[in-house]
Amino acid sequence: MSREMQGPPADPVEVRPAAGTVEEHRAVSVSARGWGFKHAGRDRPALAGLDLEIAAGERVLLVGPSGAGKSTLLHALAGVLQDDEDSASAGELLIDGRPVAGAGAPTGLMQQDPETQVVQARVGDDVAFGAENLCVPRESIWLRVAEGLDAVGLQVAWGHHTSELSGGQKQRLALAGILAMRPGLVLLDEPTANLDPDGVLEVRDAIMDSVARSGATMVIVEHRLAAWADAVDRVVVLEPGGGVACQGTPAELFAPGPVRERLIAAGVWVPGHVPGPAPRTPGTNAGPLLLDARELAVARTPRGPAALSGIDLEVAAGQALCITGPNGSGKSTLALTLGGLLRERAGTLQALPALRGRATEAPTDGPHPPDRPFLWRAGELVARIGTVFQEPEHQFVTASVREELAYGPRHARSPGGNERLYDDEQIDRRVDELLDRLGLRHLQDANPFTLSGGEKRRLSVATVLAARPRLLILDEPTFGQDALTWSGLAELLREELDDGVAVIAVTHDAAFAAALGAHDYAVDPRPQSPPAQASAAEEAIAPDRAGPPALEPDVSARASFFGRCNPLAKLAAVVLATTPLIASLDVVSSTIVALASVLFLPLAGLKPLRFLLRAWPLLVAGLFAAWGTALVGNDSGATLLDLGVATISEGSMLSGLATGLRVFAVAVPAVIVLSSTDPTDLANALAQQARLPHRFVLGALAGMRLLGLLAEEWTTLGMARRARGVGAQGGALQRLRANAGQSLGLMVQAIRRASRLAMTMEAKGFGGRRRTWARIATFAWRDAGLVVAGLLLGAVATTTALGAGTWNLVWG
Numbered sequence: 001m002s003r004e005m006q007g008p009p010a011d012p013v014e015v016r017p018a019a020g021t022v023e024e025h026r027a028v029s030v031s032a033r034g035w036g037f038k039h040a041g042r043d044r045p046a047l048a049g050l051d052l053e054i055a056a057g058e059r060v061l062l063v064g065p066s067g068a069g070k071s072t073l074l075h076a077l078a079g080v081l082q083d084d085e086d087s088a089s090a091g092e093l094l095i096d097g098r099p100v101a102g103a104g105a106p107t108g109l110m111q112q113d114p115e116t117q118v119v120q121a122r123v124g125d126d127v128a129f130g131a132e133n134l135c136v137p138r139e140s141i142w143l144r145v146a147e148g149l150d151a152v153g154l155q156v157a158w159g160h161h162t163s164e165l166s167g168g169q170k171q172r173l174a175l176a177g178i179l180a181m182r183p184g185l186v187l188l189d190e191p192t193a194n195l196d197p198d199g200v201l202e203v204r205d206a207i208m209d210s211v212a213r214s215g216a217t218m219v220i221v222e223h224r225l226a227a228w229a230d231a232v233d234r235v236v237v238l239e240p241g242g243g244v245a246c247q248g249t250p251a252e253l254f255a256p257g258p259v260r261e262r263l264i265a266a267g268v269w270v271p272g273h274v275p276g277p278a279p280r281t282p283g284t285n286a287g288p289l290l291l292d293a294r295e296l297a298v299a300r301t302p303r304g305p306a307a308l309s310g311i312d313l314e315v316a317a318g319q320a321l322c323i324t325g326p327n328g329s330g331k332s333t334l335a336l337t338l339g340g341l342l343r344e345r346a347g348t349l350q351a352l353p354a355l356r357g358r359a360t361e362a363p364t365d366g367p368h369p370p371d372r373p374f375l376w377r378a379g380e381l382v383a384r385i386g387t388v389f390q391e392p393e394h395q396f397v398t399a400s401v402r403e404e405l406a407y408g409p410r411h412a413r414s415p416g417g418n419e420r421l422y423d424d425e426q427i428d429r430r431v432d433e434l435l436d437r438l439g440l441r442h443l444q445d446a447n448p449f450t451l452s453g454g455e456k457r458r459l460s461v462a463t464v465l466a467a468r469p470r471l472l473i474l475d476e477p478t479f480g481q482d483a484l485t486w487s488g489l490a491e492l493l494r495e496e497l498d499d500g501v502a503v504i505a506v507t508h509d510a511a512f513a514a515a516l517g518a519h520d521y522a523v524d525p526r527p528q529s530p531p532a533q534a535s536a537a538e539e540a541i542a543p544d545r546a547g548p549p550a551l552e553p554d555v556s557a558r559a560s561f562f563g564r565c566n567p568l569a570k571l572a573a574v575v576l577a578t579t580p581l582i583a584s585l586d587v588v589s590s591t592i593v594a595l596a597s598v599l600f601l602p603l604a605g606l607k608p609l610r611f612l613l614r615a616w617p618l619l620v621a622g623l624f625a626a627w628g629t630a631l632v633g634n635d636s637g638a639t640l641l642d643l644g645v646a647t648i649s650e651g652s653m654l655s656g657l658a659t660g661l662r663v664f665a666v667a668v669p670a671v672i673v674l675s676s677t678d679p680t681d682l683a684n685a686l687a688q689q690a691r692l693p694h695r696f697v698l699g700a701l702a703g704m705r706l707l708g709l710l711a712e713e714w715t716t717l718g719m720a721r722r723a724r725g726v727g728a729q730g731g732a733l734q735r736l737r738a739n740a741g742q743s744l745g746l747m748v749q750a751i752r753r754a755s756r757l758a759m760t761m762e763a764k765g766f767g768g769r770r771r772t773w774a775r776i777a778t779f780a781w782r783d784a785g786l787v788v789a790g791l792l793l794g795a796v797a798t799t800t801a802l803g804a805g806t807w808n809l810v811w812g
Helices: 072-077 121-131 138-152 168-183 199-213 249-253 258-265 333-336 380-382 401-411 422-438 453-465 483-498 510-517 536-541 567-583 587-598 608-632 650-676 678-687 694-724 734-763 781-804
Strands: 032-039 047-054 057-064 088-095 108-109 185-189 215-223 234-238 244-248 289-298 308-316 320-324 346-351 385-388 471-475 502-506 519-522 640-642 647-650
Touching: 032 072, 032 244, 032 258, 047 072, 047 088, 047 234, 047 244, 072 108, 072 185, 072 215, 121 138, 121 168, 121 781, 138 168, 168 185, 168 199, 168 510, 185 199, 244 249, 244 258, 249 258, 289 333, 308 333, 308 346, 308 640, 308 650, 320 510, 333 471, 333 502, 380 385, 380 401, 380 694, 385 453, 385 694, 401 422, 401 453, 401 694, 422 453, 422 694, 453 471, 453 483, 483 502, 483 510, 483 734, 502 510, 502 781, 567 587, 567 650, 567 678, 567 781, 587 650, 587 781, 608 650, 608 781, 694 734
Parallel strands: 057 215, 057 234, 108 185, 185 215, 320 502, 320 519, 385 471, 471 502
Antiparallel strands: 032 047, 032 088, 234 244, 289 308, 289 346, 640 647
């Protein structure tokens, strides 16, 4: 039987679910009776006194101003919102007449953050995860996977790694996983917020078709209602901090009249009503050029493939530019490059005199002139270019909203110098202005991480406005905003444009672009650009450049002979082959195992250079071990080198050589196993064949993926903190202390991401005593042969060492 675990075919279109082949869960009813919830660290409850009835099979659109508690209600219905010492609920929240915790009804929850909705490393496995937890028969799981991926329009291979998907693609993936679960209650928190306009309609239709087929109850939270108004049965408007403000059919609430006007006044996105200022003519108040790009190519990593290339654009003071394009087309990467946070992959990006001011302290006679934003110091950057990241939490560096707003201007420095640009009085005035303009005054003492999604977005925009940069770069700035806060943000940015500030926004929001009078710059992926060499100055500024995570297998290795072998068979073969190295410290056995392992590299799909890139830390460790043993080992035979404090003899040299070879002989098989083993396959084998508890194994697998995510998080945090001016002034110790906060930021993000990931897994039914497996781990003839080969290699190494008289028991 083939090792390739009996599961998905290579091409998902080969599987077509037939009508009636998948099981459906019964729709459930929802009832809230005086229910409320207060989050930890907040003075006021997110919801209080909520009375709401939702009939089984009903489709309800939940709306309300930003911070009205919509996401809190969804989390509570999914059973992932728990009381603790610092948070508390009141009243009753029931599903089919029973408390949520004991309802037992399958519930599908889609959260706002796409990143923490992904559990598995491969697309097909991630979609199947929830269905497996619900014990869906294996023969139905892959049918559901095919149907879910087709429904949401995610056209990628089932073996495609989820880490390589864009935010919008991860949103589609999460939705496909929910559709595959066939839950009785579907809970969607802004499912189309990060999608391009075509994707919004595509995903909406997929959701409604799936709900119509299954008959499930649906509660959806969205700010933009136009795409959903005709698809739901009822609209429920929540009152901030309270209960239901009003409810009814879309026709009843949105028809001209006093109800519609009250909703508009409350900040609800009423279909047909465009809030805020009238559209602005593009090119109004154009000033001098600030930024000029020619044949620019951009990439997320300095040595990675180019996301976009051949970019020619100019950015002028007082003008707005909106970068548009499909999900995954490189828009955010372009924005970060324009903001001086990513190095140009190729071409030129020049800051012109109107943006850069005085020359920086960087040398002007080197290969990289000081007009490149990437080479500016953090304090100079924050005073010139303000960048708002797609995830606001990356930018937060203090413990209160007020301090967050004051941080940027407090660290802004003059070009080429260390003088503060703003005194304390100026900073206080600016902070007060922004608190009032963006509706954050009542939250000024709150921890930024405790705000709602929309509030965090407004705060992230305000943090960069505070330092009054000449260029603003915003990544999806209107995500999660109600109509009032959207209007306030648009008006504030228009004022910035009138003051000569340039605005570059990555957005799918056409109304926002019109309000700013923005030129449209549509992007599409281009061919890759050749690698460019980095200067010493760039190496000091650039983010970490780690290669693929150690546990991330190579594509070629996964397709190799070893890649098709059972992970447990590979581990057994390695143990059997290296057992002599544990027992004996001799040159012969180590040499035989090391040479044989090197000869096996082609079977693992590893080329010598790729092997060295992955194994060099272990090889360096072997060299140090050999040198150290040669210095301190027992002297015997002739003295080869006398260093005064230590001598190297023939005996100690032989011991050192044996020690180094032993490390090398263990390192090569370890690299082969890590490079050719997919973590998901290993988890499946451990749970199914080694009989380890699946909750432990799959939890560890999710943790491994989270570690890889945190490596990316570290790089992003570094860019975000540089954009905020962290480490902008003072001596080496002061800068080191300032940048040490990045470790604390990573710890905070790790805790929050782990919590959200656990919430996602719990919402997908993880933790039960039983589950089914979409992939069946098998043990084929090749696996048995591999184990025998490992045994033979260990036996040959031992026998040869004994025959040569070099066998040396380490405990003898």
